[in-house]
Amino acid sequence: GENVEQHPSTLSVQEGDSAVIKCTYSDSASNYFPWYKQELGKRPQLIIDIRSNVGEKKDQRIAVTLNKTAKHFSLHITETQPEDSAVYFCAAILLTGGGNKLTFGTGTQLKVEL
Amino acid sequence: DAGVIQSPRHEVTEMGQEVTLRCKPISGHDYLFWYRQTMMRGLELLIYFNNNVPIDDSGMPEDRFSAKMPNASFSTLKIQPSEPRDSAVYFCASSPSGTMIQTQYFGPGTRLLVL
Numbered sequence: 001g002e003n004v005e006q007h008p009s010t011l012s013v014q015e016g017d018s019a020v021i022k023c024t025y026s027d028s029a030s031n032y033f034p035w036y037k038q039e040l041g042k043r044p045q046l047i048i049d050i051r052s053n054v055g056e057k058k059d060q061r062i063a064v065t066l067n068k069t070a071k072h073f074s075l076h077i078t079e080t081q082p083e084d085s086a087v088y089f090c091a092a093i094l095l096t097g098g099g100n101k102l103t104f105g106t107g108t109q110l111k112v113e114l
Numbered sequence: 115d116a117g118v119i120q121s122p123r124h125e126v127t128e129m130g131q132e133v134t135l136r137c138k139p140i141s142g143h144d145y146l147f148w149y150r151q152t153m154m155r156g157l158e159l160l161i162y163f164n165n166n167v168p169i170d171d172s173g174m175p176e177d178r179f180s181a182k183m184p185n186a187s188f189s190t191l192k193i194q195p196s197e198p199r200d201s202a203v204y205f206c207a208s209s210p211s212g213t214m215i216q217t218q219y220f221g222p223g224t225r226l227l228v229l
Binding site for chain 1: 156157159162169170205216217218219220221222223
């Protein structure tokens with residue numbers, strides 16, 4: 001089955017700096033890669049995703065890049081703000097007609113310091 | 115829509131007791147997932163259903179865990195008997211079919227503490 005590794009496990013940045021979180025996956029057939037943000041005590045929420053036919057996707061201060069050859073994808077947050085502090089999870093999945101099983105990374109605790 | 119609804123939000127029980135967690139998915143969603151989250155193991159998929167049918171239960175840790183989905187609007191996750199190592203946050207999530215099949219919406223979670 002799929003295996004997703006995520007680094008780093010913790011990341012501390014100064015407000016206004018950029019943050020990068022990296023994930024690798026094992027199944028070259030995986031074709032969909034979402035990122036979830038989980039604030040303390042709350043539920044994971046989808047913030048951005050990318051499909052395997054796209055190399056990069058942006059949404060305001062957040063971007064995701066995908067390198068299919070190397071089987072890794074990254075989350076980039078620019079101009080970080082205190083409200084970006086949370087745990088971020090990457091995930092991978094092969095979307096098929098009969099299955100919908102996300103494999104999550106272990107999470108990155110991002111702390112944005114004032 | 116109220117989103118995915120879970121109950122109870124918090125549960126404290128003693129070892130050996132039966133625990134039942136409940137979930138109401140978003141109306142119209144065909145997929146329902148049960149996850150367990152702990153500091154040590156992160157987010158683990160326990161089981162998921164498609165159209166009320168269990169598709170993959172390979173994540174269910176042992177026979178003490180069971181899940182049912184009697185209809186499209188209700189699912190339960192039962193632990194019997196419960197053990198302290200079952201203490202975790204249990205999330206239910208749902209997703210639609212079709213072009214948005216990949217987007218999973220999580221419920222608020224049930225915080226379970228087994229003493």
